[in-house]
Amino acid sequence: MSTVDRRATLESPLRVPVIRTPRVSLRPHRMSDAARWHEIQSSPQVSQYTAWPQRSRRSSLRQLTRRTRQTSIRRVDDVLALAIEFEGELVGEISLQLRSLTASTRCLEVSWIVHPQFQGQGIAYEAMRPLFAYVRANIEALLLVAVVHPENAASVKLAHKLKLHPLPGTADRTVFVGRNGPLAALF
Template sequence: MVETTTGLRPTYPIKTDRLDLRPHRREDLDDLYAFHSRPEVVRYVPWPVRDREQTREALEKKLVQGELAEEGQWLVLAIELRESGTVIGEVLLKWDSIANRQGELGFALHTDYQGQGLAREAAEAVLRLGFEELGLHRICAICVRENADSARLLQRLGMRQEGHLVHNTFFKGEWIDELVFAIREDEWRQSG
């Protein structure tokens, strides 16, 4: 069992086969705006379609989210396509609880890059961070029931659906159902 209370300060970039995961930089604004401004990208994520100034404001907050120092914080990493140097999305890890060693996974990807296994590649790297470096016992992910693509991705990551919460969140003007997925550290190790 890995114990941790010191947080997570990864060495960047975190390299996968095709991606570099790293903290955001101010130079990411154009790439970030390219997907934060798309209705089809933000349809199932907590933020609205953003204009350039709203994207700039969001980016300023992301600039300091490259490490986890205490529970309740989100690690927010740019997904950079190494071949082009383009930021094509974001992958997130929340440190929910020190005592219970719980975390939460999140991601958003530009529609032009979906369906190529890139979100899975980024999410696998973040699961590895959560289990191997942060010492988490369990990582969950929550998605809107209608977001079938994300639900399939979570299943491909080895996460099982643990719950279906009915009309539990008022989201973008309506009550929605959410699906809760999770994987434990021992299950993750067995699947690898």
């Protein structure tokens, strides 16, 4: 069993960027997002594909408070949480988690959620493209991984569109991976 040196850090941390496209903005979470954040998290169309417990307003607020502090990646298991804003309204989130620090195995796990009312409009893809460019320019990641529920057709489609490739999975998840490709070849 290997152990992770919790003191080891990236050469320079990856920080939450503010990224704008013609329709979408990525930004840090804000406490003013609380009502909408709870609406997204408690949506059955979202929660059915996550490992989250059912969120009360209070537990959603606690989780949002954590998200407002997840603004940089320095160490293994650090999370970078970005709010997705569409036409000035919170509609989802993209998060990145550093899974391996060593340059030869550096791995980021990406995940996303989008409010059901805004799914199918290309919002997540539009947000991911410049985020991947930012990541590519600021961190040398060998692997990019996304864990998707196989029945979540929209996320499976997005993973393919992002040029991530499925690995054999289990009944409750499919692991998509990009090796040197998604970060370098998307653009």
